[in-house]
Amino acid sequence: xxxxILGGGQLARMLILAAAPLGIRCQVVDPAAESCAADLxxxxxxxxxxxxxxRDLLDWADVITYESESVPCALLTALATQHKVAPSAEALQLxxxxxxxxxxLSRLGVPVAPHRCIDSLADLQAATAELGFPCFLKxxxxxxxxxxxxxLNAHSDLASxxxxxxxxxxxxxxxIAFTREVSLIASRRAGGELVCYxxxxxxxxxxxxxxxxxxxxxxxxxxxxxxxxxxxQAVDYVGTLAIEFFVVDEQLxxxxxxxxxxxxxxxxxxxxxxxxxANHLRAICDWxxxxxxxxxxxxxxxxxGQWPSEALTLAERGAHLHLYGKAPRPGRKVGHxxxxxxxxxxxxxxxxxxxxxxxRSEQPSSSE
Ligand code: ATP
Ligand code: MG
Ligand code: MG
Numbered sequence: 001x002x003x004x005i006l007g008g009g010q011l012a013r014m015l016i017l018a019a020a021p022l023g024i025r026c027q028v029v030d031p032a033a034e035s036c037a038a039d040l041x042x043x044x045x046x047x048x049x050x051x052x053x054x055r056d057l058l059d060w061a062d063v064i065t066y067e068s069e070s071v072p073c074a075l076l077t078a079l080a081t082q083h084k085v086a087p088s089a090e091a092l093q094l095x096x097x098x099x100x101x102x103x104x105l106s107r108l109g110v111p112v113a114p115h116r117c118i119d120s121l122a123d124l125q126a127a128t129a130e131l132g133f134p135c136f137l138k139x140x141x142x143x144x145x146x147x148x149x150x151x152l153n154a155h156s157d158l159a160s161x162x163x164x165x166x167x168x169x170x171x172x173x174x175x176i177a178f179t180r181e182v183s184l185i186a187s188r189r190a191g192g193e194l195v196c197y198x199x200x201x202x203x204x205x206x207x208x209x210x211x212x213x214x215x216x217x218x219x220x221x222x223x224x225x226x227x228x229x230x231x232x233q234a235v236d237y238v239g240t241l242a243i244e245f246f247v248v249d250e251q252l253x254x255x256x257x258x259x260x261x262x263x264x265x266x267x268x269x270x271x272x273x274x275x276x277x278a279n280h281l282r283a284i285c286d287w288x289x290x291x292x293x294x295x296x297x298x299x300x301x302x303x304x305g306q307w308p309s310e311a312l313t314l315a316e317r318g319a320h321l322h323l324y325g326k327a328p329r330p331g332r333k334v335g336h337x338x339x340x341x342x343x344x345x346x347x348x349x350x351x352x353x354x355x356x357x358x359x360r361s362e363q364p365s366s367s368e
Contacts, residue, residue, distance in 0.1 A: 001025070001285045004061035006051070006075075007068030008035030008043055010324040010333070011261050014269070015067060016040045018277035024285065027057060030068075036324045048075050058083055063284045065239060067260055069096045070142065086190075086238035086284040091259040094235065098140045098171045101257055108234055110227045111253045113246070114174040121162045127172040128152065134175035137161055139168050145331065146207015151175070176253065178246035182215070184224040185265040187240045187279035187289055188232045195279065196225045197272060197292045200264045202244070208331060212264040212300045214271060220245075223252055231257065240265070240280035263302065263333070270320045270338045271298030296340050297347040303335040306359040313337060316354050318346075 001024045005012045008030030016026045016037055026041045029051055035043045044057065048071065051057070058064075063084045066076070069092065076089035094104045102112050116127035118137065128135060139148035150161045152172075181204065185197040199218040203211050215221075228243055242262030244255040265276035274282075274290025282289050306328045313321055316339075323335040337358070341347035 001062045002027075002060050003281065003284065004029065004057055004064045005037070005041075006030075006048075006064065006066040006071045008032065008037045009068060010036045010326070011067035012037040013040060013324060014266070014275075014277050014322075015065075015261065015280065018269075018275055019281055022278065022281060024281055027060070029054075029057070034326075036326060039325065048072050051075060052078055065280070065284050066092070069144070069258070069260070084284075087241070087259045088235060088238070091235050091237055091241070095257040095259045096141060098138055098256070099169075102171065104234075105231070105254050105257070108227075108230045110231065111251070113176050113253060113255070116172045118170040118172050120167075121159065124158050124162055124172060125155075128155065128158065131172060131174040136173045136175060137165055137170050138173060139165065139170050141169075145209075145333070146204070149207060176246045176248060178248050178253075179250075180247045181244065181255070182218070182220065182224070182247060182252075183212075183242050183244045183262065183264040184228050185240060185242050185262055185268070185276050186225070186228040186232065187276065187283045187292075188237050189283045189289055190236065190238050190286055192233070193289055194229060194232060195289045195292045196221075196228060197265060197268060197276065198294050199224055200267065202264050206331075208302070208304060208333075209263050210302055210304065212267055214267055214294050214298055216294055219250070220247065220252055227252065227254065239283050240276050263336075264300075266322070266336050267298045267300035267338050268292075269322075270340050271295055271300075296342065297344045298341075299339045299347055299351060301337045301339070301351075301354075301358060302333050303337060304333055304359060305330045307334055308337070308358050312357045313354065316350055318350055319354065 003026045005028045008028045012028050013036040019026050028037045028043045073089050073093045079085050095101050105112050118124050135152050137150045181202045182199045188194040198214045200212045200214050240261045242258040245252040261276050268275040273293040318340045320338040326334045328334050339350045
């Protein structure tokens with residue numbers, strides 16, 4: 001099978017690495033000046049529109065997929081008239097705009113935070129009066145890693161934050177006093193075969209994911225799977241998808257949906273029987289999906305802003321280092337490290353030993 005990947009970031013890189021043992025060939029298209037995948041597969045730098053006239057690539061591809069939400073929906077729609085595109089343009093259209101996403105989730109009975117659509121400072125003033133403080137202003141489109149979102153603490157913040165947000169179409173969300181954040185990664189094949197990974201607990205700092213830990217037998221697993229099944233069936237979703245949830249009063253409240261492989265599923269490379277990347281490829285190639293079984297206690301730590309010492313990190317037993325070939329910059333994800341151990345206790349001692357070696361590390365909380 002030949003897979004054309006739209007987007008050349010680290011997710012493309014990990015898809016290509018998972019494709020190789022399955023005998024799947026990949027090529028990558030991205031308008032950016034650099035690609036994390038350039039050393040692994042042919043990479044074509046071009047404007048998104050140009051893809052439509054690249055007959056060589058389109059004729060070569062058995063299936064076209066995307067790893068970035070910045071791919072234009074119109075491009076996917078145009079490609080889908082003659083080619084197999086998975087996940088669909090509809091999935092991206094619904095999840096790529098926070099207002100549409102909230103409506104999609106609500107329509108299907110998945111709880112979301114109270115929110116309002118914001119197009120002006122007057123909208124923002126009216127919405128904060130209703131939702132109270134703290135609350136979060138988020139661009140409808142394009143934000144990630146906490147970019148394109150602002151926490152509002154008081155009325156005095158409104159004008160300056162509306163300026164900082166460049167007055168772009170946004171939503172305002174009530175601040176949610178969650179007890180924890182979890183995500184569900186699921187893969188679905190045309191025809192309905194669907195597999196879900198164990199719920200993953202995620203910790204963020206300043207809007208950036210810093211670590212993820214799969215949970216064996218979380219009491220919310222069944223509820224999360226039911227939400228995923230409903231969302232994926234509704235759009236006949238094909239591929240891997242992630243749903244981020246806040247946990248409030250031991251109930252799930254969806255935060256956002258990513259129609260792609262997801263950072264909180266990177267632990268599946270070493271921690272699950274089949275990785276989220278392999279299952280994405282199996283799904284879009286219409287091959288049987290693999291087991292999502294958790295193999296051992298696992299923890300994924302993002303490497304943010306700087307690289308750790310490879311030698312020191314790799315000296316730790318059970319540590320699996322992934323570097324994306326990106327130049328370090330503050331707040332930029334340059335790699336991740338997955339720790340796998342024989343027991344929870346051993347996992348925590350790996351983590352404690354590694355902490356001084358890692359950028360932006362955090363003390364394990366009491367529940368960990
Ligand atoms: P990602 O990189 O996951 O795509 P993003 O930039 O799209 O992130 P969100 O997932 O919406 O942003 O928010 C990032 C984090 O900020 C959340 O995981 C959560 O920790 C915090 N946050 C966002 N919205 C709220 C909210 N309404 N109430 C409380 N905390 C919030
Ligand atoms: Mg997001
Ligand atoms: Mg998020």
